[in-house]
Amino acid sequence: MSEPNYLHAPLSEVDLRHLLTEIGKKARLASRAMAKASTQQKNTALLQMAMLVRSHASELKVANAKDLAQAAASGNDAAFIDRLTLTDQVIESMAVGLEQIVILQDPIGEITNLKKRPTGIEVSQMRVPLGVIGIIYESRPNVTIDAAALCIKSGNATILRGGSEAIASNTALAKIIQLALEKAGLPADGVQVVPTVDRAAVGLMITMPEYIDVIVPRGGKSLIARLMKDGRVPMIKHLDGICHTYVDDEADITKSITVCDNAKTQRYSPCNAMESLLVHVKVAAKFLPPLCKIYQDKGVELRVCRKTKGILAAAGFEGMSKLVDAVEEDWRTEYLAPILSIKVVDSLDDAITHINTYGSQHTDAIMTENSSHAQQFMREVDSASVMHNASTRFADGFEYGLGAEIGISNDKLHARGPVGLEGLTSLKYLVKGDGSIRV
Numbered sequence: 001m002s003e004p005n006y007l008h009a010p011l012s013e014v015d016l017r018h019l020l021t022e023i024g025k026k027a028r029l030a031s032r033a034m035a036k037a038s039t040q041q042k043n044t045a046l047l048q049m050a051m052l053v054r055s056h057a058s059e060l061k062v063a064n065a066k067d068l069a070q071a072a073a074s075g076n077d078a079a080f081i082d083r084l085t086l087t088d089q090v091i092e093s094m095a096v097g098l099e100q101i102v103i104l105q106d107p108i109g110e111i112t113n114l115k116k117r118p119t120g121i122e123v124s125q126m127r128v129p130l131g132v133i134g135i136i137y138e139s140r141p142n143v144t145i146d147a148a149a150l151c152i153k154s155g156n157a158t159i160l161r162g163g164s165e166a167i168a169s170n171t172a173l174a175k176i177i178q179l180a181l182e183k184a185g186l187p188a189d190g191v192q193v194v195p196t197v198d199r200a201a202v203g204l205m206i207t208m209p210e211y212i213d214v215i216v217p218r219g220g221k222s223l224i225a226r227l228m229k230d231g232r233v234p235m236i237k238h239l240d241g242i243c244h245t246y247v248d249d250e251a252d253i254t255k256s257i258t259v260c261d262n263a264k265t266q267r268y269s270p271c272n273a274m275e276s277l278l279v280h281v282k283v284a285a286k287f288l289p290p291l292c293k294i295y296q297d298k299g300v301e302l303r304v305c306r307k308t309k310g311i312l313a314a315a316g317f318e319g320m321s322k323l324v325d326a327v328e329e330d331w332r333t334e335y336l337a338p339i340l341s342i343k344v345v346d347s348l349d350d351a352i353t354h355i356n357t358y359g360s361q362h363t364d365a366i367m368t369e370n371s372s373h374a375q376q377f378m379r380e381v382d383s384a385s386v387m388h389n390a391s392t393r394f395a396d397g398f399e400y401g402l403g404a405e406i407g408i409s410n411d412k413l414h415a416r417g418p419v420g421l422e423g424l425t426s427l428k429y430l431v432k433g434d435g436s437i438r439v
Contacts, residue, residue: 010200013200016201017204019194020204020208021208023211027211028157029187030187031129031131031156031190033190034157034186034190035108035131035155042152042184043153044183045152045181045184046101046149048180049095049145049176050095052176052179054091054092057088060173061086063169063172064141067165068084084141084165084166084169086169093142094142094145100403101403104404107425108425112124120436121436124429125427127427128155129154129155129426130156130213130426132156132158133151133156133157133212133213133424134159134208134212135158135160136215136216136217136219137219138219138220139166144160144166144173144177145173147216147406148160148177148191149404152190154424156424158191158192159192159194160174161193161201161205164199167195167196174192177191202227206227206231207231207233208232209233216419221239221240234414236406236407236409236415236419237407238271238362238410241272241336241360242276242334242358242362243362243363244275244354244355244364245276245277245364246278246348246352246355246366246367247278248283249280249283249348251280251369257287257291260277260367263392264277264338266391267393270393271336271362272362272363273392273393274392275333276330278342278345279342279344280346281307285315288311288344289311292312292319298338300340301324301338303323303326303327303342304324304342305344307343311344326342331358334360352377356380359383361383362384362385362395363383363385365389368388368389374388374389385418400420402420404421405418406420406424409423
């Protein structure tokens with residue numbers, strides 16, 4: 001591969017707008033070819049990408065080394081550098097991920113909901129690409145491959161704006177992607193990486209509806225909040241993952257302890273980790289002491305309501321000195337850390353009200369053996385994913401059988417929940433007649 005071509009110096013406003021406009025025009029033109037590409041063409045491009053990722057592993061690591069050196073010089077911590085690093089294992093996982101997307105069913109062109117109307121016309125719906133998808137993300141260069149692959153398979157063109165910390169890696173990956181597209185007879189401009197570290201590029205992308213149909217932001221809360229405030233392009237996104245588990249008065253205690261432990265401690269940082277635990281007052285004395293001991297043994301800070309504290313004290317709980325009194329803000333906080341808020345509630349209705357008041361409409365679960373309680377909870381909790389006797393950590397595209405996901409949405413329009421291939425498409429109506437006229 002040739003030396004990656006990217007721009008470290010900030011651009012003037014005029015030059016930056018010209019750069020983004022040219023990228024947008026190329027993407028819009030390429031989107032028409034991507035939309036009509038055959039499944040075979042798209043799969044060929046993905047297989048070529050997998051092959052090229054493997055065969056150019058050494059060049060990718062050379063480019064990645066530049067990003068790592070810059071990250072270290074900028075004082076980034078070990079966790080940040082770990083996310084940024086393209087190891088042999090990460091490179092192989094990117095290639096395997098591409099091969100897994102190949103075997104997913106192509107949603108484009110699927111025709112559903114065929115109806116024959118009394119007037120003689122036939123009405124159906126066809127699944128079609130969204131067009132041009134702008135993806136804004138941070139740190140992990142493997143997202144470049146994942147995002148590009150999902151957009152290719154769903155017939156979309158995409159503009160990728162990764163973090164400045166991964167500019168060399170992302171630009172090198174873009175060359176591989178574009179070469180693979182060309183080998184499959186598709187336009188190289190079907191996937192473009194914005195070749196500048198200038199942060200103002202993000203501000204322009206989110207105000208270009210004439211070139212970009214949808215923005216998918218993947219990053220921290222501050223990034224997404226900024227895009228929501230300033231954007232003019234529709235977004236597929238979630239801001240918070242304030243996920244709850246409610247342990248009902250008819251829950252299986254042993255089962256609930258296992259699930260609640262997993263929901264919080266299997267991993268702390270994902271958006272589908274449990275942040276608040278609600279427990280029915282009738283089972284709290286039996287349920288909370290053993291579970292809270294597990295949490296404290298694992299170093300989880302517990303922020304508890306007055307009732308929870310009283311129940312634990314009455315049970316002779318040994319970790320009382322480590323408990324923190326919960327405040328109002330705890331019920332609306334996404335910790336992404338070994339911190340959990342706990343509240344005892346008087347009823348299922350109270351639990352549902354609490355979740356709908358403080359939750360972020362991401363993922364919420366009920367633990368109960370009462371099917372009518374489960375049905376009420378799943379019907380009335382207003383979240384993208386609602387679960388019964390399962391860990392909130394299952395809120396994931398792969399776990400849902402989507403094969404892969406480009407993100408999670410807690411919005412109500414278009415995509416909701418984990419967003420896979422189908423979430424990157426829309427529907428159009430097809431109407432067939434035979435000289436049909438409306439009277």
